[in-house]
Amino acid sequence: MDAEALRKYSALHPKPAGLTLQYGTAGFRTKAEQLDHIVFRMGLLAILRSKAVTATIGIMVTASHNPEEDNGVKLVDPLGEMLHPSWEEYATQLANAEERELQKVIMEICQKAAVNLHKDASVFIGRDTRPSSEKLSQSVIDGIQVLGGQYHDYGLVTTPQLHYMVCCQNTQGQYGKATLEGYYEKLSKAFMELIKQSHCSGESQRHLKIDCANGIGALKLSEMKPYFPQEVLIHIYNDGTKEKLNHLCGADFVKVHQKPPGGLDMKPNERCCSFDGDADRIVYYYKDTAGHFHLIDGDKIATLISIFLKELLAKVKQNFKMAVVQTAYANGNSTRYLQETLKVPVHCVKTGVKHLHHKAQEFDVGVYFEANGHGTVLFSKAAETKIRQLVKEEKDDEKREAAMMLENMIDLINQTVGDAVSDMLVIEAILALKGLTVQQWDALYADLPNRLLKVQVADRRVIDTTDAERRALTPPGLQEKIDALVKKYRLSRAFVRPSGTEDVVRIYAEADTQENADALAHEVSLAVFHLAGGKGAPPQPI
Ligand SMILES: CC(=O)N[C@H]1[C@@H](OP(=O)(O)O)O[C@H](CO)[C@@H](O)[C@@H]1O
Numbered sequence: 001m002d003a004e005a006l007r008k009y010s011a012l013h014p015k016p017a018g019l020t021l022q023y024g025t026a027g028f029r030t031k032a033e034q035l036d037h038i039v040f041r042m043g044l045l046a047i048l049r050s051k052a053v054t055a056t057i058g059i060m061v062t063a064s065h066n067p068e069e070d071n072g073v074k075l076v077d078p079l080g081e082m083l084h085p086s087w088e089e090y091a092t093q094l095a096n097a098e099e100r101e102l103q104k105v106i107m108e109i110c111q112k113a114a115v116n117l118h119k120d121a122s123v124f125i126g127r128d129t130r131p132s133s134e135k136l137s138q139s140v141i142d143g144i145q146v147l148g149g150q151y152h153d154y155g156l157v158t159t160p161q162l163h164y165m166v167c168c169q170n171t172q173g174q175y176g177k178a179t180l181e182g183y184y185e186k187l188s189k190a191f192m193e194l195i196k197q198s199h200c201s202g203e204s205q206r207h208l209k210i211d212c213a214n215g216i217g218a219l220k221l222s223e224m225k226p227y228f229p230q231e232v233l234i235h236i237y238n239d240g241t242k243e244k245l246n247h248l249c250g251a252d253f254v255k256v257h258q259k260p261p262g263g264l265d266m267k268p269n270e271r272c273c274s275f276d277g278d279a280d281r282i283v284y285y286y287k288d289t290a291g292h293f294h295l296i297d298g299d300k301i302a303t304l305i306s307i308f309l310k311e312l313l314a315k316v317k318q319n320f321k322m323a324v325v326q327t328a329y330a331n332g333n334s335t336r337y338l339q340e341t342l343k344v345p346v347h348c349v350k351t352g353v354k355h356l357h358h359k360a361q362e363f364d365v366g367v368y369f370e371a372n373g374h375g376t377v378l379f380s381k382a383a384e385t386k387i388r389q390l391v392k393e394e395k396d397d398e399k400r401e402a403a404m405m406l407e408n409m410i411d412l413i414n415q416t417v418g419d420a421v422s423d424m425l426v427i428e429a430i431l432a433l434k435g436l437t438v439q440q441w442d443a444l445y446a447d448l449p450n451r452l453l454k455v456q457v458a459d460r461r462v463i464d465t466t467d468a469e470r471r472a473l474t475p476p477g478l479q480e481k482i483d484a485l486v487k488k489y490r491l492s493r494a495f496v497r498p499s500g501t502e503d504v505v506r507i508y509a510e511a512d513t514q515e516n517a518d519a520l521a522h523e524v525s526l527a528v529f530h531l532a533g534g535k536g537a538p539p540q541p542i
């Protein structure tokens with residue numbers, strides 16, 4: 001390591017005095033002006049990680065659905081997964097080290113993680129469309145160069161595209177070609193193969209309006225358009241030419257406020273969807289003839305995909321183990337539908353994509369979605385091999401055709417991470433193949449009315465949870481109070497947990513009516529305020 005270069009370059013990316021940040025659920029996220037030293041140091045860390053695992057590592061500059069002024073950075077592991085939890089701690093240490101200690105901290109990480117500094121290193125870089133992203137990605141490159149590694153800067157890409165590139169690179173092209181063209185070709189080919197087999201979609205069925213949150217999704221979808229057949233009629237809104245990123249639009253806005261985004265004129269019964277700022281989340285929605293808004297969230301997306309896959313799996317008769325993975329935020333009626341009507345096992349894990357991804361890897365076919373629309377499907381290697389073999393060798397027509405559809409699903413879904421573009425194509429293909437309208441999809445089950453609130457407390461770490469975050473262990477008395485409040489309502493459920501991305505405690509409640517869900521959420525938020533050290537004025541009724 002060139003100590004002099006490290007000193008010189010870290011001085012160009014100084015750490016603001018007293019600032020400490022944590023590598024959280026989605027990497028580092030804060031105001032863009034506080035991030036320069038962080039991204040420089042994540043460039044350093046990406047090199048260390050690359051040397052440790054002898055593979056290409058990804059680094060993405062984005063703050064997803066957060067306001068345009070924010071930014072963030074996260075690392076991508078060799079197969080396109082999130083950074084391994086054991087390294088999150090190193091990331092935090094490196095980010096918070098004083099400048100004069102930087103070299104020492106690097107050496108400590110090398111020792112703890114058995115990094116051989118003489119090995120080669122390679123990093124792929126991507127960024128979203130925020131005004132601050134370009135400069136920050138230059139600082140990443142400074143970090144990479146100080147420790148001496150190769151890099152490829154993909155420039156503007158969606159988060160899932162970068163995950164895809166990393167996976168392609170480290171599987172020597174088995175997953176696909178590590179170029180944007182490779183991504184577009186792989187997805188569009190699988191999509192076209194799938195919809196070839198659909199008979200029943202009239203023209204009106206093929207229109208889809210997409211709110212791109214004024215972000216990177218708009219750019220990349222426009223690039224991808226020429227790869228689609230003419231029958232695909234997608235209309236891009238909020239493309240970033242007029243309004244601000246994520247402002248009153250995007251998947252997070254639509255899910256949280258349960259209303260349509262600005263900038264998209266929606267006619268009754270038109271199928272619409274929203275991406276988030278880095279295009280790794282998607283939610284669907286429509287307005288009925290009475291003008292009521294209907295949200296189709298990640299839970300209903302997981303349900304649609306599960307129905308489709310379960311039918312195909314029954315046809316190929318392979319006894320593949322399939323399961324759905326959710327978090328505590330999944331609507332109670334989605335869980336009930338999946339378990340009782342569809343008879344698919346459902347598992348609940350802690351919030352955060354890495355937890356869902358990890359659990360889904362236990363099955364031959366693991367469908368995972370967060371209610372907010374981040375999700376994908378994982379196929380085990382054994383299942384994939386068997387399916388590809390059936391496509392080549394199976395004599396029975398029905399079985400072979402089902403295997404072909406599964407094979408195309410494997411190629412269409414981005415198995416590295418949730419991907420709005422890929423998920424959208426999966427959904428569009430399923431709707432076309434099953435001849436389902438957006439209303440019919442929505443009608444699979446009715447969401448239980450629910451409410452998500454947040455409360456500020458002095459220190460959110462006073463709340464400790466268990467049972468996939470569904471029960472609070474501390475502070476004393478809180479869970480007992482929640483239990484008592486929940487008993488007052490029908491079909492009710494409530495839980496609280498400290499957020500991993502914001503300095504707040506989140507409260508979730510559902511019940512038989514919206515009034516009851518709102519009342520329960522409010523009462524629970526008061527309990528949190530009083531028992532967990534609430535800050536400022538007590539929460540007001542909704
Ligand atoms: C209730 C909710 O939507 N929580 C989100 C949010 O996490 P919190 O830990 O709740 O702040 O951001 C995460 C990262 O994007 C996402 O994985 C998660 O689902």
Ligand SMILES: [Mg+2]
Pocket residue numbers: 064065276277278279280281
């Ligand atoms: Mg995102």
